[in-house]
Every structure is written in C-alpha cells, then in structure tokens.
Amino acid sequence: MLGIHEIWLFILSGLLLNVTPGPDTAYIIGRSMQLGWRGGAAAALGISCGCLFHVFGAAIGLSALLMTSSVAFTTLKWVGAAYLLFTGVQMLLSRQRPIADVTLQGEAPTLRRVFWQGALTNALNPKVALFFLAFLPQFVAADSPHKTAAFLLLGAIFVFNGTLWCLGVAGFAARAAIRIRRSSGVIAWINRTLGGLFVYLGFRVAMLEAR
Template sequence: MYGIHDFGLYVGTCILLNLTPGQDTFYILGRSMAQGRSAGMASVLGISSGALVHSLAAALGLSAVVAASATAFTVIKFAGAAYLIWLGIRMLLSPKQDNALVSNAQAPASFGKVYRQGLLTNVLNPKVALFFLAFVPQFIAKDSGNPFAAFILLGLTFVTTGTIWCFFLALFAASLGRHLRERPGFGTWLNRTAGALFVLLGLRLATSK
C-alpha cells in the first residue's frame, strides 16, 4: 500500500527503538514520578504530538532543510536545550512541597501546560527530525505512487507504538512516585531530582553533534 515494503520489519524495529531509553523516555519518567499520573499522561501526549509534527515536517521536506543547514540545526538544538534547562531550573528552585501541595500538582488545570511543555521539548529537538528523515524513507519504494501518504502512515505507526509504550511507563512511574510521595520530604526530593534530570537532558542535547 502506497509503496510501503517490509511493514512487519518496520513495526518490529519501531517497537525496539521505542523500548530503547532516550531523552523523551527520561522526560516522561521525570514528570510522572515528580508530578503524578495526570502530568505523565500530558507529557506522553505532548511528546507524541511533537513526533507527529516531525513526521509531517519530514514528509513535507522541511526536515531536509534542517539536515542541510548546520545553522538551522544548531539554532533549534540550542533552543531545545535552553528550554529543557529552563524547565529544570524552575523545578529545582520551586518551594518545598508537602503532600497536599504535591497532590495539587496533579490537578487537571495543569494538564494543558504540561502537554505544551512536552510538545515543545520534542519539537525543539532536531535529532528527532533527522531520525524521521533517515529512518522512515528506507521502507518506502522509490516508485511509490504516493510517497507523502506512505511517509505519514509510517510516521503514525511509529508514534502509535511509542505512545502505547510511554503510557505504560508513565503509569508505572506515577504509581512509584505516589508511594514515594507518601513519605515526608520525598515530594520535594522528587521535584528536585526531576529538575536536575531536565537540566542534564538539556546539556546533553546542547553538546550533541
């Protein structure tokens, strides 16, 4: 269909790639443990939406522009790194939280904000754009009648498998975090740990080639 070949191999590869820990995985784990299930779910949806943006951009050829321009790649990379570091510093400097305050961090009102932050975290990572550009075309025949549709379908497949896996991760991490937050002082510790993790992820992105 649409010139897609070896679809079974593609799906299997997608699952293996999604199981491999990366920046998005650690971001979701940090959010889920520190701020609960709602924040975890919002992070997953935000990251997945960002991956859809990258898939569409690659299908339209925009990722090729980033790949061809060192300046564009560098600007986007540092913007993403700065955003992650900013989020981390905010969590590191947040006031101490008792159990009641930590519970309020999971309020539905914060869902949209966490979703947007996850979306920006993924969109501002040029390595994701290059991944879609390098990986997906390998499973589209050169004589495909509709390569754009093929690219979108393969992109949706990758995002779907990744979203399912990340939902499981978020639920597990949120459950673990909830038990830890029942101990005095652990809510603040989790927030600080997640903040430090985001700063490290930002520095890792900034120094990546």
Template sequence: MFGIENLWLFVISGLLLNMSPGPDTVLIVSRSASQGIRAGLIAVAGIGSGVCVHIVAAALGVSALLTTSATAFTLVKLAGAAYLLYLGVKMLLAKRAPAGGQAKTVAAASARSIFLQGFVTNVLNPKVALFFLAFVPQFIAADAANKALAFLVLGGIFNLNGMLWCMFLAVSAGLAGKKMKVSSAVGYWLDKSVGALFVALGVKLALADQR
C-alpha cells in the same frame, strides 16, 4: 501497500527505538510518579503531538532544511537546549514546601504545563526531525507512487507504537508512585534529580552536531 517495504521490521525496530530511555521517559515517569497516572498520560499526549509535527514536516520536506542548513539546525537546536535548561533550572531552584504541605514543584504542574513540556521538548529537538528523515525512508520503495503518503503512514505507525509504550510507562509509574505514597520530601528530591537530568540533556543537545 502505499509502497511500504518490510513493515514488520519497521514496527519491531520502531518499538525498540521508542523503548530507549530519553527525555520523554524522564518526563513521563516523573510526572506519573509524583502527580498520578492522569498527569503522565497528559505528558504522553504532548509528546505524541510533538512527534506528529515532525512527521508532517518531514513528509512535506520541511525537515530536510535542518539537514542542508547548518544555521537552521543550530537555531532549532539552541532553542530546544534552552528550553530543557529552563525546565531543569526551574526544578532545581524550586523551594521545598513546609511539612505537611505540597511542594510547588513537579507535582504542582498544571495539565497545560505538562502537555506543553512534552510537546515543546519534542518539537524543538532537531535530532527527532533528522531521525525521521534518516530512518523512515529506508522502508519506502524507490518506485512508490506517493512517497509522502507512505511517510505519513509509517510515521503514524511509529508514533502509535511510541505512545502505547509511553502510556505503559505512565500507568506503571503512576501505580508505583501511588503504592509508595510519594511524600513532599520525596517529590522535592525527585524534582532535583529530574531537574539535573534536564540540565544535562540540554547541555548535550546544545553540543550536538548536525550528523
């Protein structure tokens, strides 16, 4: 159907790839644990929306520009790295709330802010675009009548798998956080840890090459 080959292998491979820890996992778990399941699911929605942008761009051939143009790749890469660094530094510099108060940190983030963090960290990561260009075409027949449609179908399946896994993470982390009753002190140090990790991921992305 649609010129798609080895769909079962694609589904299994995609699920395993989605389960690999990364910035998305960190964002979802930290939000769910400190602010609840709803916040984690909002982060999932932002992440899924960001992936949709890459899927459509790759299907239309726009993402191919990142493969052929070193300048375009560098600009997108640096923008993404700068955003991750911004998030990380913001968390690291957040001040601890007074005893009995709520820390103005991860737990205080608005729904809009959480959604945008998930969305932007994906859209501004050129590695995601290159991944789709390298991975998805392997499961599309060379003689497929409509390769763009096949790409969109496979991309949708991959994103659905990813969102299901991310929702599982959000619910699990949210329930664990509720059970442990994360205090402002724990939330404060959770922010610091996540902030340091985002800074490290930003530096890693900034130093990434085009391959």
C-alpha cells in the same frame, strides 16, 4: 501500499526503539510519580505530539531542510537548548513540599504545562527530526510516487505504538508511587531528577552539530 515495504520490520524496529529507556521514559515516570496517572498520561501525549511534529516535518521536507541548512539547524538547536535549560533550572530551584500541600495551594504543575513541556522537548530537538528523516525512508521505495503519504502513515504507526507503551509506563509508575507521593523528600528528588534531565538535554542539544 504507497511504496512501503517490510512493514513488519518497521513495526518491530519501532517497538524496540519505543521500549528502550531514555529521557522521554524518565520524564513520564517522574510526572507519574508527582501527579499520578493523569500527569504521566499528559506527559506521554505531549511527547507523542512532539514526535508528530517531526513526522509532518519529515513528510514535507522540513527535516531535510534542517540537514542541509546550517542556519535553520543552528537556530532550532539554540532555541531548543535555551528552552530545556530554562525549564531544568526552574525545576531545580523550585520549592520542595509534599505534593498534597502543593496541590492544595494551586502550585502543582498543571496537566497543560506537563503536556507542553513534553511536546516542546521533542519538537525543539533537531536530533529527533534527523532521526525520523533517517529512519522512515528506509521502509519506502525510492520510486514511490506517494512518499509523503507513506512517511505520514509510517510516522503515525510509530507514534501510535509509542503512545500505547508510554501510557502503560505512566500507569505502572503511578501505581508504584501511590504510597510515596506525600513525602516532600521524594518529591524533591523527583523534581531535581527531572530538572537535571532537562539541563542535561539542553547541553546535549547545544552540542549537536549539523551533518
């Protein structure tokens, strides 16, 4: 179908990649502990949308452009790094109070903001683009006349499975955090951890080099 081969291996590999803990998982857990299930779900859906951006990019050749054009790669790299560093520093400097008090005063991060942070973190990371460019073609025949459709289908499968896993992580973290979200100390720890994560990712993206 569409020149796709060994789809079972693709699904298995994708599941293993999805369940491997990483920055996305840490972000989802942090937002779930802050805002409950809805916050974690918004983070998970944002991350998935960011991945979809790269799936479409791989299908239409954007990822190939990033690999061959040092200007395009460098531009996206610095935009992504600047966004991540700005977000991380903003979270590190935010005032720390119990989440219940923050919510009452309307200062809690909105679900829309949580969603877009997750989406932009992935969309502005050229490393994710190069991952999809390297991963998806391994399961599509070189002589397939429907490579674009094949990339889109494989990407959709990968993102769908990943979204289910991330929503499960969000639900688990939200249930585990019900009794501790009212503690200002815990919220401070969560914000600093997330802020540190964004700063780390910003520096890591900035250090990427085009291949």
